[in-house]
Amino acid sequence: MAQLTLVQAINQALDHEMARDDRVIILGEDVGANGGVFRVTEGLAARHGAHRCQNTPLDESGIIGAAVGLAIAGMRPIPEIQFEGFLGPAYDQIANHAGRMRPRTRGAITVPLVVRVPVGGAIHAPEMHSDSPEAIYAHSKGLKVVMPSTPYDAKGLLLSAIRDPDPVVFFEPKRLYRAFREEVPEDDYEVPIGEGKVVSEGDDLTIVTWGAPVFQCLEAMDEAPEDVSVELIDLRTMWPIDVDIIAQSVEKTGRCIVVHEAPKTAGLGAEVSSLVQERCFLHLEAPVQRVTGFDTTMPYYKLELDYLPEAERIGAAIMETLAY
Amino acid sequence: MPRNTVYEATIDYLQILDEEGNFDRKLGKDLLSDEQVVHLYEQMVIGRHYDETAFKLQRSGRMGTYPQNKGQEANAVGSALAMVKGTDWIVPCYRENAALFMHGLPMHSILLHWMGDERGNQIPEGVNQTPIAIPIGTHMLHATGIAWALKLRGEQACVITYFGDGATSEGDFHGAMNFAATLQVPCIFFCQNNQWAISVPREEQMASETVAQKAIAYGMPTIQVDGNDIFAVYKATKDARERAVGGGGPSFIEGVTYRLGDHTTADDARRYRDPAELAAWEGKDPLIRTRLYLESRRAWDDKKQIALDEQAKKIVSEVVHAAEEIDEPTPSDMFDSMFAGLPEELRVQRETLRTSSLGQNPGQVGLRAQAERA
Numbered sequence A: 001m002a003q004l005t006l007v008q009a010i011n012q013a014l015d016h017e018m019a020r021d022d023r024v025i026i027l028g029e030d031v032g033a034n035g036g037v038f039r040v041t042e043g044l045a046a047r048h049g050a051h052r053c054q055n056t057p058l059d060e061s062g063i064i065g066a067a068v069g070l071a072i073a074g075m076r077p078i079p080e081i082q083f084e085g086f087l088g089p090a091y092d093q094i095a096n097h098a099g100r101m102r103p104r105t106r107g108a109i110t111v112p113l114v115v116r117v118p119v120g121g122a123i124h125a126p127e128m129h130s131d132s133p134e135a136i137y138a139h140s141k142g143l144k145v146v147m148p149s150t151p152y153d154a155k156g157l158l159l160s161a162i163r164d165p166d167p168v169v170f171f172e173p174k175r176l177y178r179a180f181r182e183e184v185p186e187d188d189y190e191v192p193i194g195e196g197k198v199v200s201e202g203d204d205l206t207i208v209t210w211g212a213p214v215f216q217c218l219e220a221m222d223e224a225p226e227d228v229s230v231e232l233i234d235l236r237t238m239w240p241i242d243v244d245i246i247a248q249s250v251e252k253t254g255r256c257i258v259v260h261e262a263p264k265t266a267g268l269g270a271e272v273s274s275l276v277q278e279r280c281f282l283h284l285e286a287p288v289q290r291v292t293g294f295d296t297t298m299p300y301y302k303l304e305l306d307y308l309p310e311a312e313r314i315g316a317a318i319m320e321t322l323a324y
Numbered sequence B: 001m002p003r004n005t006v007y008e009a010t011i012d013y014l015q016i017l018d019e020e021g022n023f024d025r026k027l028g029k030d031l032l033s034d035e036q037v038v039h040l041y042e043q044m045v046i047g048r049h050y051d052e053t054a055f056k057l058q059r060s061g062r063m064g065t066y067p068q069n070k071g072q073e074a075n076a077v078g079s080a081l082a083m084v085k086g087t088d089w090i091v092p093c094y095r096e097n098a099a100l101f102m103h104g105l106p107m108h109s110i111l112l113h114w115m116g117d118e119r120g121n122q123i124p125e126g127v128n129q130t131p132i133a134i135p136i137g138t139h140m141l142h143a144t145g146i147a148w149a150l151k152l153r154g155e156q157a158c159v160i161t162y163f164g165d166g167a168t169s170e171g172d173f174h175g176a177m178n179f180a181a182t183l184q185v186p187c188i189f190f191c192q193n194n195q196w197a198i199s200v201p202r203e204e205q206m207a208s209e210t211v212a213q214k215a216i217a218y219g220m221p222t223i224q225v226d227g228n229d230i231f232a233v234y235k236a237t238k239d240a241r242e243r244a245v246g247g248g249g250p251s252f253i254e255g256v257t258y259r260l261g262d263h264t265t266a267d268d269a270r271r272y273r274d275p276a277e278l279a280a281w282e283g284k285d286p287l288i289r290t291r292l293y294l295e296s297r298r299a300w301d302d303k304k305q306i307a308l309d310e311q312a313k314k315i316v317s318e319v320v321h322a323a324e325e326i327d328e329p330t331p332s333d334m335f336d337s338m339f340a341g342l343p344e345e346l347r348v349q350r351e352t353l354r355t356s357s358l359g360q361n362p363g364q365v366g367l368r369a370q371a372e373r374a
Helices: A006-020 A044-048 A060-072 A088-098 A134-139 A151-163 A213-223 A243-253 A268-283 A301-307 A311-323 B034-059 B073-082 B097-102 B108-114 B138-152 B171-183 B212-218 B230-248 B275-282 B286-296 B302-325 B344-352 B367-373
Strands: A002-004 A024-028 A053-055 A076-080 A114-119 A144-146 A168-173 A182-184 A197-200 A205-209 A230-234 A237-239 A256-263 A289-293 B089-091 B159-164 B187-193 B222-226 B251-256
Touching: A002 A006, A006 A024, A006 A044, A006 A151, A006 A168, A006 A182, A024 A060, A044 A053, A060 A076, A060 A088, A060 B138, A060 B171, A088 A114, A088 A134, A088 B138, A114 A151, A134 A144, A134 A168, A134 A237, A134 A256, A134 A268, A144 A151, A151 A168, A151 A182, A197 A213, A197 A243, A205 A213, A205 A243, A205 A311, A213 A230, A213 A256, A213 A311, A230 A243, A243 A256, A243 A268, A256 A268, A256 A311, A268 A289, A289 A311, B034 B073, B034 B097, B034 B108, B034 B230, B034 B286, B034 B302, B073 B097, B073 B159, B073 B187, B073 B230, B073 B251, B073 B286, B089 B138, B097 B108, B108 B302, B138 B159, B138 B171, B138 B187, B171 B187, B171 B212, B187 B230, B212 B222, B212 B251, B222 B230, B230 B251
Parallel strands: A024 A053, A024 A076, A076 A114, A114 A168, A144 A168, A205 A230, A205 A256, A256 A289, B089 B159, B159 B187, B187 B251, B222 B251
Antiparallel strands: A002 A182, A144 A237, A197 A230
16 A cells, blocks of 8 residues: 555545546646646646546636536536635635525536535745635535545545535645645545544543644644553545534543644534534533634734644633533 | 737628518528418417406416517417427527427426416326426526537537527526537527517617627537518428538527517516507517408418317317316425425425424423423
């Protein structure tokens, strides 16, 4: 088995599915010969033809709107948006068209597409290149929203997403693109959408997170006193949320922290916190805590690590929640 | 240092049948048979009757807001005849109902849509259409994408998308045109320039002399036609389709017409529109000149008109009946078409028709209930 980075694992999944299914077509800015700004589509135009890994004009709404049309006509488009900060112009096409087409036609027209978008901060990028808008898409109906944090999950989730008969927004944490390697099978396998994963078992406290902060949580857990036993859940899918995996854990631990890069207010931490009190009210030993980005705009990169939920802040929340 | 003209462009205007019923024999030679013109005239008359009936349904509280198509029928039927039913795609706005009917959409669908029922958008298998599009211009990108798929699969087929003069101000108009021309996909962009975007006249919408010239910037063949002239509309669309399926890429057509009605039944155009302007355009009504043409060909008379009016009345009455007699939707319908498979959260919401969770899970026994039990 090859040791792959997140970028390589996604590239392998795209390559695999393009070879398997000739309806699959990639479209986006610079995705052709250049392989995309993060090189995720590197080599795909050469292997599968430029027409299947198509450079498009510089127009995010155009990319998604054209992808909606491709999907209506029976293709399996995978549009790439270069950074989550540029999703704004495409929001209408994603939420009001991709997400609504099946319900508004009572299933007569469907839009199977996967919007691939790099997400999150900590790579010293220019402004509007470091946001975390996953809650916006989880709140917009008719969409599934996923965010893998490992190369293995990225490949399996992407294959599930491409084969899903409905639109999926696939967020790729750019902080993790080349952060580490992991064994990724060359075979075909799927990681189901809607299923979280227990990254590390524990008894005293549950941390629910997704994307890059999985690793800040692990760092905080490493730095915590040895007798502190934390269960870490990587949610992997933002909608539909795997509430069972959260509830089973919190019923055991009685304490819960949610960690995400997005701002606190109306972030998905609020949703998880609400689900926990609905499902685990009498099991709770402490209020659910949120360790998140602040309710500010994402700062320029000099301050981005002060904004993001780094290990120190997570560690403090662990100790405070345990001491409650 | 030279200073040369590097690009020059002109816009052609095409009219074959004018408002007096005068027909240009040279331009119109062998274009449409009398049978075809009769067919289009019938479709326009039925469409007009449908439109007036829909208006009355709204006024009598039997239907919600409705945008009348009145006056724009020639654009719809002339272009629809040039497209191949069952092969080509139509990606409409909401003022070309007659084109949709000609390509197989059941007529009660549009009424159902405006009656607040998604089943009006449930396009039957084999009918290559998307539902009428309410947000302006956004659907044009879908047309480009569908045309792209046709090109990728090497199908001998084409897409036509309709939109108004106001839509040409939208960003997605630009995106759709630019993508289509850059990718050279078989798509026809048909602008129904009806002079008004709700209350905003064309000259407040754009500073360009014509709508058609906008296509030049995208490198797309373009023409302006008399949109109340079925011959001109048919000819321009037929040429554009031939170009598209022959690999010549997209084309643009500006069909100059007029919205004889209000924007919708929720609008009152008397607030902003000069009655003299309306009166002038009423004389250019496509139904009037098409009938004059057919009469000059001795292919139409009062007797035929009476029979057609009767037939239109009967058809539309059956369609209204079909729309009104459909079973009431059930609340679970909201959930059933959200996804191919229902996620657990939606399954619970569907089953209980509640979003509050207490009482749904027998495992949830609160402190009060525990005390009462003990």
